[in-house]
Amino acid sequence: MARGVTIDGVTFGYGATPVLDDVSLEVERGQFFAFLGPSGSGKTTLLRLIAGFGTPASGRILIGDRDVTRLPPWSRNVGMVFQSYALWPHMNVQRNVAFGLERRQFRREAIERKVADALALVGLSEFADRRPSQLSGGQQQRVALARTIVIEPEVLLLDEPLSNLDARLRVEMRVELRQLQRKLGITAIYVTHDQEDANAVADSIAVLDQGVIQQIGTPIELYDRPANRLVATFLGTANLIEGTIEAGGRFVADGFALASIGGAPGRACISIRPQDIMIGPADSGIACRITEREFLGGIARYHTAVGPHSILVDVPHRRGGRVHDVGDTIGLIIMPTQVSVLS
Ligand code: ADP
Numbered sequence: 001m002a003r004g005v006t007i008d009g010v011t012f013g014y015g016a017t018p019v020l021d022d023v024s025l026e027v028e029r030g031q032f033f034a035f036l037g038p039s040g041s042g043k044t045t046l047l048r049l050i051a052g053f054g055t056p057a058s059g060r061i062l063i064g065d066r067d068v069t070r071l072p073p074w075s076r077n078v079g080m081v082f083q084s085y086a087l088w089p090h091m092n093v094q095r096n097v098a099f100g101l102e103r104r105q106f107r108r109e110a111i112e113r114k115v116a117d118a119l120a121l122v123g124l125s126e127f128a129d130r131r132p133s134q135l136s137g138g139q140q141q142r143v144a145l146a147r148t149i150v151i152e153p154e155v156l157l158l159d160e161p162l163s164n165l166d167a168r169l170r171v172e173m174r175v176e177l178r179q180l181q182r183k184l185g186i187t188a189i190y191v192t193h194d195q196e197d198a199n200a201v202a203d204s205i206a207v208l209d210q211g212v213i214q215q216i217g218t219p220i221e222l223y224d225r226p227a228n229r230l231v232a233t234f235l236g237t238a239n240l241i242e243g244t245i246e247a248g249g250r251f252v253a254d255g256f257a258l259a260s261i262g263g264a265p266g267r268a269c270i271s272i273r274p275q276d277i278m279i280g281p282a283d284s285g286i287a288c289r290i291t292e293r294e295f296l297g298g299i300a301r302y303h304t305a306v307g308p309h310s311i312l313v314d315v316p317h318r319r320g321g322r323v324h325d326v327g328d329t330i331g332l333i334i335m336p337t338q339v340s341v342l343s
Pocket of ligand 1: 014040043044
């Protein structure tokens, strides 16, 4: 595995306020990596430290095999795309994209060729003469991308790059971003608080909360095997149930029990996704009453009452399919393989 970016035991604070606590992670070269977490969890701070805006109190940052911890931003060979795009309003698209190359004193012909290539790559060749104010939000975002990739950085850092776009454009742009990253084979790190964005673009995700890494894995690993409550609830909907694991692996909670769950005996919290629970007749599983139904088109979501617990169950809906009513008594069938024991 070739190293892209290595964060090794990084701790950082603003004044006396700690923001990152002993953060370590490894981004492979060519990987699309996401930092995901609630607002204020330290994602942007970590990205800025990689870019060189700030120095860790302790720990190291490597790009490839180079220790860049103490290097200034311009010596790190990284490119950063900001949420606000940060385009020059008085320059046209061509000049905005050429700016970084001019500062690096490339020859005129080289600049023209590189800018033309970058604009072609983001599909903006026709717009070279426009000012940023004459472009849509999505086009401005593409200019910001072109301006960054034109300097051929080793690592592309993206700070909530799609959050100023409307929902439809955002979905389109993240597909484009992913395709562009693959085409360039560049290492990319994407900061977002939106789990759907992270799932859609990233090969691997680090979930942060309060400056501490909660879990690192592929989107599917995090979704299917969350390590703790924050990861379980941050990446989609989860039924969390407090109870006790008995010797032998049986989980017991107020109102019901599940056999063969495993895990260390003692107090425990389990997580089950709503779509991982099946519905059968009342005598076929854990008997419960439907207290609420939300018909969402592709799925029907039932709220069910099991003892003091409210458990959500999602059932895919097909035309003509059976829909249960509020007040119906049904059985919940939960396979042990669909249950995560949280730490
Ligand atoms: P995120 O990107 O996950 O939303 P940030 O990295 O921006 O989080 O912020 C992490 C914490 O650091 C927050 O509590 C924030 O208030 C604080 N913080 C961010 N920037 C500064 C700053 N320049 N000075 C002081 N505190 C800051």
